[in-house]
Amino acid sequence: METEIRDLSSIEIRNLMLDTLAYEGEDIDSEGKTFKLYGYQGTQSDLYRLMEGLAIKRGLIKSDIPLYGAAWDGSGLMLHPHSTTNFSYSDIQNIYEQFHLLLNQGIIAPGAIGNYGPNLPSFHVTEYGLKCLDENEILPYDVDGYLEKIKNIPSISEWVEFYIKEALQCYNANCMEAAVIMLGLSSEKILDEQIDALLGYLSRNFTDEFSQMQTELSSIRLASAKFNCYKKYFYMIKNNVSDHLFKDMLPLVDRVAFQVYANFTRITRNELAHPSDTKMERIEVLMIFISFIKYCQTQYGFIDYYINH
Template sequence: MEMETRDLSSIEIRSLMLDTLAYDGDDIDAEGKTFKSYGYQGTQSDLYRLMEGLAIKRGLLKLDIPLRGSAWSGDGIILYPQSTTNFSFSDIQNIYEQFHLLLNQGIIAPGAVGNYGQNLPDFHVTKYGLRCLEEHEILPYDVDGYLRRINSIPSISKWVEFYIKEALQCYNANCMEAAVIMLGLSSEKILDEQIDALLRYLYRNYTDEFSLMQTEVSNIRFASAKFNCYKKYFDMIKNNISDQTFKDMLPLVDRVSFQAYANFTRITRNGLAHPSDTKMERIEVLMIFISFIKYCQTQYGFINYYINN
């Protein structure tokens, strides 16, 4: 059966571009060249040529136009749809757009050291870009992919989804502090849901602890104090629960969730006295986004346990 082809989406082009930069196999170029083997430096023509090879390997493109080899950092060829490349007109436009978006976001930068030039079409992958290539998680530049992962978490609330979507938009607009504030707000909402779920669980299973926690939490205003209250009663009962599902989640909450919350509260409205003094590095925010999916999965694992037991 003949393979169906279609124009690739912006997300697919972007993902393909990043995967090409990170690729270390020898099967997408006639001579086995990769960006890794050239120190993550090259030209736009090198990138587009290897992207096409990877797209064909993955079945994203049909091989109608034979692939051509080229010397690394050579002039290459101009992309003409169905003439010099298997990419469509729309694909080529998308490639140019996504290349410049990677430039704007600091993943790649003009110029390369050695037998290259200091400006485009020569470029190199930045240190920040190398960190992006190393990560196998869904990254925040892939808004749809990130939200799909978030939406797959059972029982996640619409408000949490909303704050995360806003955080992604802030991140991709290069507003790092605003992005983490939005994540902090989503974390606060998750905490409120955790407290409500834990109270209902205590009411059914630990009546003395329920009365104490209900009285204590009713007098708390700030999120940091709410978190300490939640952790206090969580620690109070966790060793008394024999259910294996609950026990299996304990290492996750100890390693990931409590530390992640400490990161988010650094610049939330309750954690900042002087917002203008806070500056977040892009790599730091990227790492928070990557950990936040696991954070949500872990927290909703406990919320769902409290609700169902």
């Protein structure tokens, strides 16, 4: 079955633009041109042309109109939806908006050295912008890149990897509700691992709290209650742990951030697991995916600490 192609969100356009500026391969332009090859400077036409090539390569847009080659720093063609470009009307609006947002944020700046000229449409990537390119978010349409980030998290379990991989496949098949269910399952698996690791840590360092937590957990079945139990004993001991490694991680789990994400994925999964009219929008699910890598890194940071201390 052919995958449905939708208009790209502003976040997807922004990341596509940043990825294009950072791209080093030779397969998104008929002549193998990249911004790196030209010292991270060029024109808006160069950027939009290469963006289209990368979007097609990633399956974000259909290739109904043949891509054209052009001299670097050339004026290029005006973007007309489904006439001179495979981008839609909405995509083109988003492209123009995101380009100017990158200007306002200092990631790119007007003008370029050489024969380009001091003003738009010529531009260059700033020093700050180059750092942003190195740290650009991985979006779920880049399945291999996303999974690579996940696999690089120390101690992450095979089951969590499996659920996330399934979630990515669901997302890219435009099955948003199924994607969230898979992320919810991975979140609950992480919670189980956190609880086991914390119990082991308490048994070695806080024996009274270990006995109390073990007793409480013996009568708990719901994931929400397990999470509340974990949170209770986490806060009970956190001020009594003097290790700087542990203390350095505490700002990552302030009282709000600690609960909101885990509860969101759990509650959403529970809602979606039962017949209902719940409908997840693509942008909602995209935001979950964007934050999920950081969420996993944070939780496994604590799991690693519990296991090794």
